[in-house]
Amino acid sequence: MNIGFIGLGRMGRGMAHRLLEGGHDLVVHDVVRAAGDDFVKAGARFGDTVADLCAGREVVVTMLVEDATVIDVAIRAGGLCESLPKGAIHIAMGTYGVAAIRALAAAHAKAGQVLVAAPVLGRPDLAASGQLGIVAGGPADAVRRSEPLLQLMGRKIFPAGELPESATAIKLANNMVLGCAMVAMAESFSLVRKYDVAPQIFYEVITEGLFSAPAYKGYGKTMVEQTYDNVGSPITVGLKDANLIAAAADLARVPMPSLNIYRDRLLGAVAHGDGDRDQAVLAREQARAAGLE
């Protein structure tokens, strides 16, 4: 397949390499030209502009950081909508807001193209090994045509439905469940600490029973060891996502009281100077609220 890939950050580069290894004809683009060097060495072409990248592509994958960037790449002069052939598919794989995805879907439809939203679950190491979870939403035919590519990048594809924003809703809800799990752990650790319980003991009780899952094992361990400077996903990214979730909830008229607590604790962590630390630092923020630090 003739594929374009835009956005060669930590996630994007792993995903693009998987496509190249799958034997596809790949053109890559990034605002930082040097990010494309190893792709060119491996047989891909570097597109100097988005318009250049789009020529003759059946599918363009974007893995960009935020709403404003992906919308700009799509609708500006010389952007995806103007440059992609009719019938081509744009697979948007970043985590975006519902409103942005709706706007992208409409803009592509107007230009005779199709949007598939396919946000991913997993960190850069899983992207590099093609082990991501991928939630795909969009017209059935377009999702089916995208599948060979998604299968190179992921170990499992979850079909969300005909609307791209359905995939967005699932991804955002999953992030919300994670954030709230961290808040609940944070609250618990401060409770047991005040009763002179070693945090490690509480960690063992929860993770060997009802909560023997990566979310609790990973973030719980970081809380016990207070290794917040070893950053997987920082507080500021959590806040960005929490705002996207709140906006999606707003649009759909869904009160989410637990989300609001998560968002407020993230704000508090930023206010206390922990914005660039790992999100597990919510445990310290909660400890502050309880007068423990």
Add this chain to the structure above:
Amino acid sequence: MRIGLIGLGRMGQGMGARLLSGAHELLVYNRTAGKAKDLEKAGATVATTVAAACKEREIVISMVADDAALNDVTLGAGGIRASLPKDAIHVSMGTHSAGAIQALAAAHAEKGQAFVAAPVLGRPDAAAAGQLVIVAAGPPAALKECEPAFSVMGRKTVEAGAAPESALAIKLANNFVLGCAIQTMAEGFSLVRKYGVNPQVFYDVMTEGLFAAPAYKVYGKLMVDSSYDKPGFTTRLGLKDIKLALAAAELVNVPLPSGSVVRDRLVGAIAHGDGDKDWAVLGREQARACGLE
């Protein structure tokens, strides 16, 4: 060992059977005598008063429903405190408030008696199979003496510390994390439903990834199936436990904002007539809150 067991509900009966299978000599007491029949057949001696159940015992275990019942069997006339032989230990294995446990520890200490709190994790089937997790706290020498009893009732004993209320803090915090997980899933399901997503797909995304643990698999499935009529644990009992967690937190000045949200939703569920449903019915209560039911 010579053991007394007070409180023969579904949990107590299973634990009693395990003690008998461990070749302990067992005296049992229950306010409603009929509940002692099975254990009597299995070799226990039925006592007609609390005082009789304490006679010549090395350990007296209480497994009663709430603080009022615990205070009654412990501090009432002819209660455990008045009847416990010298050097014997009172082991409280129910889920109680941190405040009640602190008060009982003081009451026993006044008489030079040892007191251990050992709340359990697990349902009646786990109790019957000797597969409970026992969280035990109290004087180290007393904990050591209890080990032969604990080892036949549980698959694991977690030692929480020297202060009995430490064990309750762990037990209540564990239930609190579960309540938060249920409420958070409820919010996630209502969000994705409003975006046209089949709840089963969101369930699959959560439980095959970050949340591949019993809490999410069991309660998530109940929500997907809207199966609330065969309660494993009712809304009312959930409210009781969350209130205990909030009270334990207030006692040591720990704000638990997530706990407050869960409590309010449980109260709302009861207001809507769902008090005797499984507490997974928070899924429905959240759906009501956003106009889905």
